[in-house]
Amino acid sequence: MNPQSVSDISVVALAGGVGGARLIDGLDRVLGPGSLTAVVNTGDDFEHWGLHISPDLDSVMYTLARLSPEARGWGIVADTFQVLKEFQRRGLEDWFQLGDRDLATHLVRSRALGRGDSLTRVTGHLCKTLRVERPILPMTDGPRPTIIVTERGEELPFQEWLVKVRAAPQVREVRFEGATQPTPQVLDALGAADLIVICPSNPYVSIDPILTLDGVMAVLRDKPTVGVSPIVGGKAIKGPLGTMIHDIEGRTPSAEAVAAHYEGLLDGYAVQRGDGFVAPFPLLETNIRIQSTRDRIVLARELLEFSRSLT
Amino acid sequence: MNPQSVSDISVVALAGGVGGARLIDGLDRVLGPGSLTAVVNTGDDFEHWGLHISPDLDSVMYTLARLSPEARGWGIVADTFQVLKEFQRRGLEDWFQLGDRDLATHLVRSRALGRGDSLTRVTGHLCKTLRVERPILPMTDGPRPTIIVTERGEELPFQEWLVKVRAAPQVREVRFEGATQPTPQVLDALGAADLIVICPSNPYVSIDPILTLDGVMAVLRDKPTVGVSPIVGGKAIKGPLGTMIHDIEGRTPSAEAVAAHYEGLLDGYAVQRGDGFVAPFPLLETNIRIQSTRDRIVLARELLEFSRSLT
Numbered sequence: 001m002n003p004q005s006v007s008d009i010s011v012v013a014l015a016g017g018v019g020g021a022r023l024i025d026g027l028d029r030v031l032g033p034g035s036l037t038a039v040v041n042t043g044d045d046f047e048h049w050g051l052h053i054s055p056d057l058d059s060v061m062y063t064l065a066r067l068s069p070e071a072r073g074w075g076i077v078a079d080t081f082q083v084l085k086e087f088q089r090r091g092l093e094d095w096f097q098l099g100d101r102d103l104a105t106h107l108v109r110s111r112a113l114g115r116g117d118s119l120t121r122v123t124g125h126l127c128k129t130l131r132v133e134r135p136i137l138p139m140t141d142g143p144r145p146t147i148i149v150t151e152r153g154e155e156l157p158f159q160e161w162l163v164k165v166r167a168a169p170q171v172r173e174v175r176f177e178g179a180t181q182p183t184p185q186v187l188d189a190l191g192a193a194d195l196i197v198i199c200p201s202n203p204y205v206s207i208d209p210i211l212t213l214d215g216v217m218a219v220l221r222d223k224p225t226v227g228v229s230p231i232v233g234g235k236a237i238k239g240p241l242g243t244m245i246h247d248i249e250g251r252t253p254s255a256e257a258v259a260a261h262y263e264g265l266l267d268g269y270a271v272q273r274g275d276g277f278v279a280p281f282p283l284l285e286t287n288i289r290i291q292s293t294r295d296r297i298v299l300a301r302e303l304l305e306f307s308r309s310l311t
Numbered sequence: 312m313n314p315q316s317v318s319d320i321s322v323v324a325l326a327g328g329v330g331g332a333r334l335i336d337g338l339d340r341v342l343g344p345g346s347l348t349a350v351v352n353t354g355d356d357f358e359h360w361g362l363h364i365s366p367d368l369d370s371v372m373y374t375l376a377r378l379s380p381e382a383r384g385w386g387i388v389a390d391t392f393q394v395l396k397e398f399q400r401r402g403l404e405d406w407f408q409l410g411d412r413d414l415a416t417h418l419v420r421s422r423a424l425g426r427g428d429s430l431t432r433v434t435g436h437l438c439k440t441l442r443v444e445r446p447i448l449p450m451t452d453g454p455r456p457t458i459i460v461t462e463r464g465e466e467l468p469f470q471e472w473l474v475k476v477r478a479a480p481q482v483r484e485v486r487f488e489g490a491t492q493p494t495p496q497v498l499d500a501l502g503a504a505d506l507i508v509i510c511p512s513n514p515y516v517s518i519d520p521i522l523t524l525d526g527v528m529a530v531l532r533d534k535p536t537v538g539v540s541p542i543v544g545g546k547a548i549k550g551p552l553g554t555m556i557h558d559i560e561g562r563t564p565s566a567e568a569v570a571a572h573y574e575g576l577l578d579g580y581a582v583q584r585g586d587g588f589v590a591p592f593p594l595l596e597t598n599i600r601i602q603s604t605r606d607r608i609v610l611a612r613e614l615l616e617f618s619r620s621l622t
Contacts, residue, residue: 049418050421092415100391
């Protein structure tokens with residue numbers, strides 16, 4: 001891989017929610033047109049208020065539309081919650097926070113899916129309504145729910161576990177059900193990529209759902225692949241990952257533990273300064289806390305330079 | 312029919328939208344518990360934003376929940392329109408005004424219908440969430456769309472004709488499609504009624520859809536039935552009725568023209584003072600403009616007294 005400028009590298013970023021969206025935002029601001037495709041986890045998709053919710057697709061889409069609240073990372077900045085308040089007022093389901101502007105997305109998506117459109121197609125349409133030009137691809141068009149099997153053997157759809165019961169029940173296992181086919185668009189994008197970036201997302205519930213789709217690993221093994229750690233100083237940047245590493249693998253949470261989970265896949269790995277370890281591939285030790293736009297851009301540039309140096 | 316007090320008369324009110332809701336509001340405030348059932352037109356029901364909208368059921372429900380704006384008559388008082396604004400911002404369908412609080416109703420209804428609940432059942436559930444205790448019955452559980460056939464032969468679902476093209480195309484004919492069965496609950500309520508009230512609603516698109524259901528006219532012919540004119544001084548109180556009377560029947564709009572449309576059905580009829588005509592049944596000449604709560608109560612009382620005097 002040796003394009004003249006890093007902005008010409010054709011990148012496919014594999015992503016889940018907030019962490020993924022932030023790195024994709026940095027890549028979006030650094031890479032030229034046509035050089036970035038996001039392949040996004042849909043294992044968290046679920047139905048709420050009768051609507052199809054795609055939390056990770058929306059986090060990436062709103063971020064690229066410059067609508068994400070910088071700190072919160074989900075939903076739309078300065079959104080209102082009038083519809084949710086009405087559900088509360090009437091004693092109806094209110095455990096998942098859907099904003100009013102956000103709701104427009106779920107309404108449009110649900111109607112289109114109900115008419116038989118694919119998730120890929122409706123995501124493209126939604127992106128157009130928000131003037132997002134980068135392709136955002138759901139990993140699959142079929143339902144592929146991520147199921148959390150708790151220590152007590154309960155099986156909970158991911159969002160119910162994460163939001164409804166606040167990730168309290170200990171995780172014994174993560175299972176994926178349903179569709180195993182990535183879309184043709186995903187396979188094409190992966191096949192055409194100069195570089196695969198595994199975003200700082202939860203490996204178990206954001207990245208594994210993508211990696212375990214038929215044929216994905218086969219393509220990735222032939223591609224330069226770099227990851228960014230979702231762990232800083234032994235703690236997850238966001239979400240329940242720290243506890244999950246402990247509960248699922250019996251390990252102390254660390255950048256290294258996540259890298260070990262991706263065994264054989266990584267050609268390079270970015271970790272927080274001070275989180276370095278003895279690795280079978282080059283490490284980029286830098287700042288990977290990327291809440292601000294500036295930090296996102298800096299990391300994206302460094303990551304692309306680092307990737308170019310790998311071959 | 313000779314109950315001791317008018318508040319003990321068991322009334323079934325046949326209604327469409329705003330005018331019907333206002334009279335039902337008056338009846339609700341005058342009649343005792345268990346003495347009022349609303350049977351409501353669903354011919355205007357349609358799908359919007361992928362949701363099942365029941366404009367007439369909601370007008371009656373919000374009115375009985377004391378949530379209707381007194382003047383406007385549809386939707387919820389002081390509702391916000393954040394979701395609608397987002398549709399506008401994104402260049403999406405915005406021809407029908409759905410408020411945010413109102414939207415909660417459509418979400419709950421659509422999900423329940425999608426799960427196989429009947430419209431009767433979900434209407435009961437929605438009423439419960441709004442603490443409405445009077446039974447509000449959709450005329451049928453099946454789809455029965457009212458179709459406007461325009462002068463040029465176009466066929467438009469009613470709300471599209473009324474709202475999307477602002478009732479501009481001249482009406483040649485009104486047609487009802489789909490289900491012809493009233494619900495068992497409707498037939499039971501009609502059978503048990505001491506008095507049928509035909510609300511001041513549009514006869515063509517609000518009352519006829521009910522009257523033309525299988526078996527309804529057969530029950531009504533045996534029941535004391537009174538109507539309230541939707542026309543005052545030659546003009547419709549609300550909506551396109553004036554023009555429709557002209558276009559469909561070739562008559563000048565009047566209280567008498569509407570009464571003629573209900574030929575053989577009425578045992579009594581309330582008209583605005585000054586709108587009296589030579590009728591084959593008793594007339595109640597009074598004030599039938601009932602925007603205010605006070606006027607609604609006065610008319611409801613007068614109408615019940617008048618009805619008691621008929622036999």
